[in-house]
Amino acid sequence: MLIVEIVFTGLLMGSFYALMALGLTLVFGILKIVNFAHGEFFMIGAYAYTLLVVWAGLPQVPAMLSAVALGALAGVLMERLLMRPLYTGVIGPGALRDEYAIIVTFGLSLFLINLSHQVLGPYPVKGPDLVAVSRMELFGMFVSPHRLLASGLAVLTLALIVWLIRTTVWGKRVQAVAQNRFGAAIAGIDHARVSALVLALSGGIVALSGALLSPLFHAYPDVGAFPAVKSFVVVVLGGMGSIPGSILGGLLLGVLENFGAIYISYEYRDTFGFIILMLVLLLRPQGLFGERAREV
Amino acid sequence: MTRRLLLTLIALALGWPPAAGAQEPIKIGAPISMSPPGSVAQGKEVRDGLTLAQEILHKRGGVLGRKIEILYEDTQGIPEKGRAAVEKLITRDKVVAITGEHASSVTLADIEVAHRYNIPLVNTNAWSDAVRLKGYPQVFNRSNYNSRVAEAMGEVIAKMKVKHVVAFAENTDYGTGQAEAMKKVLARVAPDVKFTARVLDRAARDFTPAVLPLKAERPDMIVTIMIPPASYLLMNQLYENGIAPSKDTWLYDGAGVADYPDFWDNVKDAGVGLLSFGLYHPKMNLTPLGKEVRNLYIDQHKREPNRLIFQAADSLFLLADAITRAKSTEADAVIKALRETRFEGTQGLITFEKEKGLYFQQWKDIPYITYQLTARGQQLPETLLIQGPGVELSVDKLMRPAR
Amino acid sequence: MRRIALSPADHRLAFAVLGVVALIPLGVRSEYWLGVLITGLYFAMLAQSWNLLAGIAGLFSMAPAAFAMVGAYTTGLLHHHLQIGPGVGVPAGAVVAAAVGFGLGRITLRLRGAYLALTTLAFSEILRLVIANSIEWTRGDLGLSVPGILGGAKVPILYLFLGVLAAYQALLLLLLRSRVGLFLLAIRDDEVGAVARGVDLVRYKTLAFTLSAAGCGVAGALFVHFLQLASPELGLILQTGLVISMVVIGGMGTATGPLVGALLVEVAAEALREVGVRHLLVFSALVILVGRFFREGLMGLLARLAPGARLVARPASDAERLA
16 A cells, blocks of 8 residues: 555645656757756746735636746847857867856856845745645545646646647657757758747746745745756656656656655655666666667 | 945954943844745744843833843854854944844854853743853853753653654754653663654655655554654654554653644644644743733733743843843853852743853753643643643543544 | 867966966955855866867767866765865865766767767756656755865965966867867867768777866865865856856967966956846857857957967968878
């Protein structure tokens, strides 16, 4: 019985991990960079949803949609202002490109954290639940209805994004750029527009996860640290840039962490993800589900 | 603005001695938590209490004819930040005393600095016994202390005849200290009780992995030794998972958080049935000064004050009293005066023990109560009093949740 | 591409900055500002160490604060459990940090760019979480109380920090003026090319990691004896962010940039606090602007404004000497 509950709550958490990490995966696929400001889009989503409901009195659903839109907008702005030099050839090749990406995304992360701290203050604000009831019984175990519903929405969103990328024209363009930038350029695909689309998608998805999790994790300036590190682990685990890999990686991490916390050590539970990350990068850089080795 | 700033900077850089005119306000430093992971809620209560006391003192013409200026610094509840804040208050702002601190771990760092610079410090709400055991002559404790809570709760637990108690303690000196103290007390007053304590990270948000194993263990009681927001989150998750308060498992709070203004906003159904240790209840006796503080607070905030208001107000009153008797703000004179304190505070006559050890410079006889929350949204006056002034401890009154 | 690093003028300027800092206690008597300056020197040491790794060897590590924490906890734990004082604790801090740095350098040899950044970030978080959660050993978040040095007097402590920093700076100067410096730069700019020309990659990468970690370790160990408290706060990623900001603002890959960046950011942070602005807000904005528009930070600006100072080393000379 306990095992079932461990797997179940682990999968609930894992579905959120998968959702958070999907945007990071998409950006890595296109730009081959790790966005260190990824967690701050989560923060934007959590704040937007929470404050729109708590301060502006908006109902939950429009507030959540606005949060997604704001995250997407922030993604587009980031692409316009900071990501352009990555493919216009201004900053040179190789190491300098990596260095540039780390510095500006990390700088952006610090900037957004401190901006929200300056403007909104350090106080955590609890996000409003989607469901008013605080617990319900399901097959003999108590669960939080909000968590259940939020997890359902996360799974639906994941399915929707995968479907969009597999079937639509824009999705195919994204795939093309991810597979071969130069080939895609020859085929007439505008790298800048695809990048803008991907950053908007990434920002929107992670903002949604921020909004969904705000009743649990609250909204405050540093809240992005946690989703950022979980996303890093998931993306590495799933093979950098692989979408199915990162979804599986997210679910796996959720369950593994739950088992680890209960049967190995509760105190060290947050180190498990990092240990997995280091081991995968050092021993199997293509990730657990990666289909081919990537340049390391 | 910039020019003034520049001038101040130059003046400070040169170590300009402040002119000690009679009209200069008396500066008191108050390191408190204004941002996470520290308890922002506690910091706000302490600040409200200090401000209230400041107002009352000013109404009476100040101290030695001078106004009081309180300089607040944010410690974020982090020892290192607290150390830096106190260092700044003493070396840069030249405060004559420190008070207001409400987190044990930070206080332990603060008192090192106060000790080094020989500046008096009145401890407002650091419960850890270690603060007393240091034996620093500069430190005086208006605050409650862990051993007292452990004794009080141990008595209740023994009477309730529970068999298996699991405590969740936060990873601070307060949390681990109180768990330790409870273990000792229970071994003495209720040796049959199986007691285990688990340490939780106060900065964590999801306690599910810590809570789930309890479904298999089914303890008779869970004790929470945590401060908000972590304690609110833990209570919610205990409730969501159907663990406590339930028909099988009591929930007993040792941190006294049930009277915080934001308690019901955060805890909702999870708070119904909660048994709590407390340091203030409207049915407790207040001195005339205490009534003045209470009435002023109700005037301004339209609700019953919580215990921290009285503790913070007393902290400032104690300093004002000592400075008045010493007729000086000079550190040694104030410390000497504090040692001889016989001051009627808000909740009774305050004196400080002189013998080194657990009670060193501690107000020993701090009044306390035990009560249960029996309905959602219940305010202090309506709670079920289990034990307190004029009420003998009786556990038969306790309401057990239906499921 | 122009490069400021390692020009003789750059090195001279670095020592001149240290000389100026040495004069400050003659005029400033405020305990508070001396304390700020000591903190600035601590960060200068971390900045210089990180610059060796990231700015010069191109190894973008996210672990400088973690190595400082290793140094701090080495001396802290030695005192807490064995009552060993700073005389042994501080050198031990440097040695242990160096050993950990050597190990990390070895296992991450194949990684570059974002992969290296993620691995070092994971490594530094593991270290911090283990220290913060091993309450029986380390007292966790509460930190360890450690004894002060030099009677806690600010001026002697300041000169001690300055002396150690100058020694480290001199060590870097010797290293960077030798062939090793050129090898490190070669690894940064073209790893494959460097190997093809016979640069021993394993050796110089681990050397850079070890030296950098040792610098952070000694800084962390000294700093906690100044604070008299060792806490896991020292190892926060935010602290690493501060170090990176300082180096980027001052000028990555230069000798003077990290020093100027660290001292300026630390002192300016205190001034900004006065007007109620979060200093990190300003500095992170500066980091983005510098990263986006002028890569060489304040030093690059200086080189442009004062071409006569010959801060720019001619690229040709590097190539000639490597050949």
